[in-house]
Amino acid sequence: MFELYPPDFLRILPELILSGMALFILTxxxxxxxxxxxxITTLSFLLAGGALFLSHKMGKAGIGFEGQILEDDFSYVGKILILIASYGAFSxxxxxxxxxxxxxxxxxxLTLLATTGMLLMMGANDFINLFVGLEMQGLSLYVLAALNRHETKTAEAALKYFILGALGTVFYLxxxxxxxxxxxxxNFGVLAAAIHMDASSLPLGLYVGTLLIVSALCFKIAAVPFHMWTPDVYEGCPTPVVTFIATAPKVVGVLVLLRLLFYPFMAVYAQWVPLLLALSLVSMVVGTFAALVQTNLKRFxxxxxxxxxxxxxxxxxxGPQEGIQAxxxxxxxxxxxxxxxxGCVLCLQSKKVGGIQTLEDLSGLSxxxxxxxxxxALFMFSLAGIPPFAGFFSKFYLLKAAISAELYFFATLGILISVVAAAYYLRIIKIMYFDKRDELTSDFYGVLSSQAVIVMGLCGGISLFFCLFSDPFFKLIHHAAVVCAG
Amino acid sequence: MVIRSTQTVYSVFFLIFAFLNAAGLLIMLHAEFLAFILLIVYVGAVAVLFLFVVMMLGETQTKTPLSRRYACAVGGVCLFLLTALGIMVVRWKTSSEALIFGFSPTVDMKNTEALGNLLYTHYLIPFQGVGLILLIAMIGAIVLTLRHRRKPLQLLSNEPMRLVDLRSSSMKEEAR
Incomplete structure (x- = not known):
């Protein structure tokens, strides 16, 4: 018979804290x-982080609630990233x-509840649980996106986000x-076992299901055939909300994709790899070449x-080992x-209606x-993947993993595309430092709050000095990757 | 009959009839809890709401319920889907392990009891999560529709306004 026992609740302590705090805030x-x-929100993020650390230190890894949730090193790293993303975006x-x-x-x-949903997704070991988490974060984000509903553009963007998100949900279900x-x-574990057992003759339905679930998650991370909502939402919604949408849900989407593909779907590895390669190819090409011609900052x-x-x-x-780590x-x-x-975009404010809109608005920022x-400029260099910055290392390890998986064509293409991408990241720097402004009246200015200064300082520090202090980080990620690869 | 009927009220009644039949089917499958939930939610709440709306709208008798071509198209799609489903069901192959998991209530356990037992034990987390989702939906509905007292004025000041000279228009009215 079923028994509830305390370790189970310790495992979901961060979720409990966040949702409890959300209810507290509502009252x-x-x-x-x-x-x-x-x-209070800041405080509850800190508390949740503390609880996460505590429950990990107390060795509460494992399966809980009759196989509903799964806590291991991988979900621990994922939850840390989610909490950092949500906290950073909020502050x-x-x-x-x-x-x-x-x-x-x-x-x-709503921010807290969305974060709760993401943590649930990260710890899910069951399609029902994953779905509940997915919907929790999705619904909160739709509402947040529509907050500034008097603006026509926002309303349109939020509606688009909602409808396409609902479509993604339908795919998932x-x-x-x-x-x-x-x-x-x-249950993931049961599914993995079932696929493993019948690996010789798998029905078509299984492949269709895998395809549908992968595409549903691709909606969330905005990979190319499912990316249509992204530019409009980025452009139309209030920038603070976009900051949230651009960070935490993307991270959780990628991590859940990893968990699914390398746990239940590991036995059909050969079938989904070409699918992901195709998605990756079109995403890289479309994303990069479309970004080249953008004039609007947020669309870019x-x-x-x-x-x-x-x-x-x-x-x-x-692949399982190096790929996950990368x-x-x-x-x-x-x-x-x-x-x-x-953070930089949020700090910029313009006296013009609607704030900073186009890339040209950045001219003369220096x-x-x-x-x-x-x-x-530092973040742009890093995103472009110029050597001393963090972005270079992430691209380097990723392409190295691709090469050791013998995906030579895609790795070469990745390098070539990143050259094209560097052009538009550097273009921003050129606009900021070398373009003269026509009218010298400064119609925009930067406002920094102390919290934002701390977060941005940390981000800048990590981007700049990543190569010096990366060892503990590598260790953590390596453990997580080993666990995820099973 | 739901879509063939020209009177909207009749349509709703036929819809209720369809729900009742579905509930009957569920009872025959020994799923009495689902059957009664179906009755309470769909017949009791949704259909009555439909009826209210229909009655509020007044007599809306549509002359031609559906154009034939449209009906044929919809019917064709439905037929196709049904056939596809049939093929799927016949040729559906489950994993050899799947049979163990066929949840079915044992004889001595009532359906409702079994459901409750599962929801509050095995599916505790998703169940509570769904509760939070409903809360989010409620917050969203309130946030997005609530108008503060001052908001409408602000909204008006942003929108293009047209000044109408009340006096002259009323004078024109009088002149008529």
């Missing part, structure tokens, strides 16, 4: 100011939110149905994200750099705000 929101709720956006009068206690509560029909259980960032996701998929396709490293450094870039220009 306090009636009487307290939004700023107070912002502080960067508190000040701009207050400025745009968007900060409310609901914003804080349909695929999970197929897999359930095959294995008779929604959206396409650059799509291109980066192409690299991530290439990494996933390059992807984990890539996605964590990507997270750091994107947080930094969006004169008006040299520190901000320096940081942005």
């Amino acid at each position: 306090m929101g009636a009487v307290k100011k939004a700023e107070f709720c912002g502080h 960067l956006s508190v000040f701009p939110l207050i400025r745009e009068k968007l900060l409310s206690f609901e914003y804080a509560a 349909y695929g999970a149905g197929f897999l359930y029909g095959f294995s008779g259980s929604t 960032l959206a396409y650059s994200t799509i291109g980066q996701m192409g690299y991530v998929l290439l990494g996933i396709a390059s 992807v984990l490293m890539y996605i964590s450094l990507y997270l750091v750099m994107v947080l930094g870039v969006f 004169k008006f705000h040299p520190r901000l220009a320096f940081l942005l």
Whole structure:
């Protein structure tokens, strides 16, 4: 008979803390100011991080709640990344939110609930659990995206996000149905065992299910055939919300993809690798070449994200051991750099209506705000993959993994594409440092809050000095990759 | 009959009839909990809501319920899907391990009891998670539709306005 016992609850302590704090904020929101709720949110992120560390240190790894959740080194690293992403995005956006009068206690509560959903996804060992987490983060993000609903563009973007997100959900459910029909259980472990048992004659339904689930997750990480929402959402939604959408859900999407592909679907490895390679190829090409012609800053960032996701998929396709490690490293450094870039964008404010819109708005930034220009240049160099910066190492290990998996064509293509990509990242730097502004009146200025300074300073520090202090990080990632590869 | 009927009210009643039949089928499958949930939720709430809407709208009798070509197209698609489903079911191959997992309530356990037992033990986390999702939906609905007192004024000031001279228009009215 079923028994609940405390270790199970220790395993989901971070989730419990975050959701409990969200409920607390909802009650306090009636009487307290939004700023107070912002502080509570920061506090609960810290508490959740502490709880995560604690439960990991106490050795609470393993399967809990009758196989519903799975805690191991991989999900530990994933949860750390998610908490960092959510906390970073939130602390960067508190000040701009207050400025745009968007900060409310609901914003804080929804951020916390979205993070809870992502943590649930990360710890899921069951398609039902994964679905619940997916929906929890998805629904919160749709609401956050639509917060500024009086703006026509925002409303349009949020609607697009919602509808395409719902489509992704449908894909997921349909695929999970197929897999359930095959294995008779929604559990990952059972599915893996079932596939392994019948490896000689697998039915078509299984492949269809795998395909559908992979595409549903590709919706979330915006890989190419499923990327249509990304540029519009990035452009239309309030920048603080975009910061959140661009970081945490991407990370969790990639990590869940890793977990699924290398755990239940490991036995059909040969079937999904070509699929991922194709997705990666089109993502890299479309993302990079579309980013070349963008004039809008946020649209540019959206396409650059799509291109980066192409690299991530290439990494996933390059195999269990080295591939996972490279992807984990890539996605964590990507997270750091994107947080930094969006931090810079959030700090920029224009007297023009709608803030900084086009790339040309950045011209002459080095004169008006040299520190901000320096940081942005640093992140751009890093994203482009110029050697001393962190971005170089992540690309290097990823392509190395691809080469050792004998994907020579794709690795070469990745290098060539990254040359093209470097052109547009460097273009931003050129605009900031060398373009003269027509009118010398500074109609934009940078505002930095202390929290944002800390986060951006950390991001900048990591991007700059990654090569010096990467050892403990490597160790952590290596453990996670070994666990994930099973 | 639901889509053939020209009277909307009749359509709704036929829909309720269809729900009742589905509930009957479920009872025959010994799934009495689902059957009654179906009755309560669909017949009790959704269909009554439909009825209210239909009655509020008043008499809306459509002359031609569906154009024939449209009906044929929809019917064709449905037929195709059904055939596909049939083929799938007949040729469906489950894993050899799957048979162990066929959850079915034992004789001495009531359906409702079995469901409750599963939901609060095995599926505890997803169940609570679904509760949180409903909460999010509620927050979302409130946040996105709530209008603060001052908001409409702000909204108005942003929108292009057209000044209308009330006096002159009323004078024109009088002149008429």
